[in-house]
Amino acid sequence: MTENNLLYTLALQHVPNIGDITAKRLISHCGSAEGVLKEKKQNLLKINGIGIVTINELFKTQHVKEAEKEINFIKENRIKVLYFEDNNYPEKLKHCIDSPILLFQSGQINLKQQHIISIVGARKITTSGIAFCEDLVEQLAVYNPIIVSGFAYGTDITAHKAALKHNLQTIGCLAHGLNQIYPKVHKKYVVDVEKNGGFFTDFWSSDSFDKNNFLKRNRVIAGLSQATIVIESAEKGGSLVTADIANSYNRDVFAVPGRTTDSQSVGCNNLIKHQKAHMLTTPLDVPYILNWQLEDHKTPTIQKQLFVELDPIEKVIYKYLKENEKQQLDVIAINCELPIFKVASILLTMELKGVIRPLPGKLFEVT
Known part of the structure; x- marks a missing residue:
């Protein structure tokens, strides 16, 4: 403009x-x-x-x-400004009625032909929540998604760091102008984020810092993304607001279930109970629900090796698929007498080894 x-x-x-x-x-x-x-x-x-x-x-x-x-x-400060009617404005955000008329950007963000997901959750994330978030990003890395979050404590920074570890683009949506970083302790991550992603905000450098800014910021997190994933949440929290906004935009929402006695799982359990979110028990639930395909991306070609080493469980699954051809994940788990979440993880490993391939409809077959 x-x-x-x-x-x-x-x-x-x-x-x-x-x-x-x-x-x-x-x-x-x-x-x-x-x-x-x-x-x-x-x-x-x-x-x-x-x-x-x-x-x-x-x-x-x-x-x-x-x-x-x-x-x-x-x-x-060489800030890039995106106008809501311009072609370079984020496509998914453009379709949100309350999206910013101006979006300010720093870094090297490239949103073209990319899967974009938001990962949000508790600021006081548990060790199990951290482990799930890191495993989620690691297993989704083969699909080359962009990871969006709010650059806050806990879940947000865990998601950003996991994205950087696996060389994925990551975008921090800020609740203040680009003249500052909150929390200050996260300044050490700014350079790395801007090299492989960047920051978005619709706040000016002169805007006062206000807690209500975080709620306004959440519409950008939800609007940028194809889906929002809630890792952990108490009964009330900003991540639940983001999930509600995502639902209002008709976007997919995922929530990680937890024990009913865990305070940091109450929000996620309620989202699932009230059918506001898909239950997320394994990372492969995300590409399945969102219908992601590996061939859609410029990822290294997976070739079947001549002599692939399979562990005992992989051999059981491979033998079953060899004898029964195309089968669904649930059917494989039942007939191989294995938990569904474990089979999902094993199937991804076998896919990367080049011995099976996924098909639409949560089907798998040997290559």
């Missing part, structure tokens, strides 16, 4: 009581943010939901002056 268009869009964004939904309605009516701020008041009054108080506020010169200051910050 041109600097002139950016100036007026920032000015419109700065007007109190004009949220993203109202801003988009005004822009649609007037053709651009500049058109809004140069339109006659009587014409703006014809727009549904726009009152005289809001209109009078629109024309105060302070909004353009503040926008000029923010443009200087953007230039000085």
Whole structure:
């Protein structure tokens, strides 16, 4: 977008009581943010939901002056600005009614032809939650997804670090401007994230730091992604808000179940109980539900080796598939007398060895 268009869009964004939904309605009516701020008041009054108080506020010169200051910050820090009508604006976020009219970006984010998932959860994540999150990212790495989270304590930073470990793009969605990092202890991860992903925010450098920002930030986390995964959550928490937002966007939500006596599993168990989330017991549930295919990505070609070593359980599964051809995961588990979650993990290992391949409908066959 041109600097002139950016100036007026920032000015419109700065007007109190004009949220993203109202801003988009005004822009649609007037053709651009500049058109809004140069339109006659009587014409703006014809727009549904726009009152005289809001209109009078629109024309105060302070909004353009503040926008000029923010443009200087953007230039000085080489920040990329994404406008909601431009082609480079995140496609999935574009379809959310309350998505930001402007999104500020740092780093090397590339969203083209990528699977994008958000991983959220408790800030006081348990050791088992950390282990599940790390295993999830490790097993999904072959599908080359982008991992989105909020760069906060606990689950968020665990997901980001796991993504970096497996050379996956990761995006931190911030609840403040790009002039700072919260929590400060996470500054040490910023360079690595920006080298292999980056940060998104719709907050200005001049915005005050407020706890309500985190709830507003959550719509970006949910909107960017094909699915949101909740690792752990107490009965109430920000990750449940993100899950609710994802549901409102008609996106898939996954939740990891836990014991009814565990306080950090109450939120996840409730999501599953109220049918607001798929139950996630194994990483392979994600590509199955989302219908991901390995061949869709530029991952190393998996070739069947001439002499593949299989462990005893793998041999049982291989023999069963060899004799019965295409079979579903559940059927394999039943007939091989193995737990479903264990079979799912073994099948992925066998797939990477090149001895079986997945098919649509949760089917598997030998190569």
